[in-house]
Amino acid sequence: MVALMRLLIFGLILLTGVYLGLLWYFRAKRRGRMAQDWQEAGRPGDRDAYIAEGMAQYDRSLRRKLLWLVYILPVTAITLLIWLTNFN
């Protein structure tokens, strides 16, 4: 049980690190793209409001939700591996 707990806790910490890191990276990229968009669209209205709306759109998007795969894929892989190693 100790070993399982260790795996779960360290796994959770590691995956959360990956999740937050990727989230930060994708949001930063998106923010940069929104700023560029604003320039190219001929600077319509307030720059910060434009970017904020783009980010809100991103937060509702499927792309953003797909980031949960960071948790889902490893858990699925481990389950599959346990089955393949021991019961196949």
Next chain:
Amino acid sequence: MVYLKWGWRIVFWTAVVAFLHYTLPQHDIVRITDTYEKRVNPGENALFWSNANTGENVSATERDVFFIQTFRANDRPMIYRNEDTGWGWPPYFKFNTSNLQARASDMMSKRNAETAQWVAVRHYGWRNEFLSIYPNAVALWEVEGPEARIIPWFNIVLLVALAALYWAVRVRWNRFWANRGASEGGEWSEGKL
């Protein structure tokens, strides 16, 4: 400085390759001649032994370990240990040690057998006589003959994925520093590592 840099790189990449070579699954085609269990007292080589079987007392310092004694197609002996990896490292999640031992002893085939039974062994780890370490068998299955060929799909996919990941991070890392140098308005990366 150049020597230091290259020395460092060589040490680092050797460690990476050794780690992968130890951890990733490999396949041998062997003839199983015997199975046994032996009391083991891991000492300096403790790193190369697994832990107690899942669910058993983890603080015991010595325990019995299953072994599988085999000969390879070139008539050289190879001994495998057969231990749970459980929830620990390396992540094979192997809990069926005793079942594997039962299957191994069912596939025995001695030199004088009329038709030898060849078996593929999936294992990780190294055999080293000076350290008394043994690769850990993970799976066994029957194959037609000593020339049976096993394509390591898992290793191919994993190594390609690792290389892709390394490349993706490296490109972004370099781009980040290049952009930073450019936006500072100075000579780009002049004098930077």
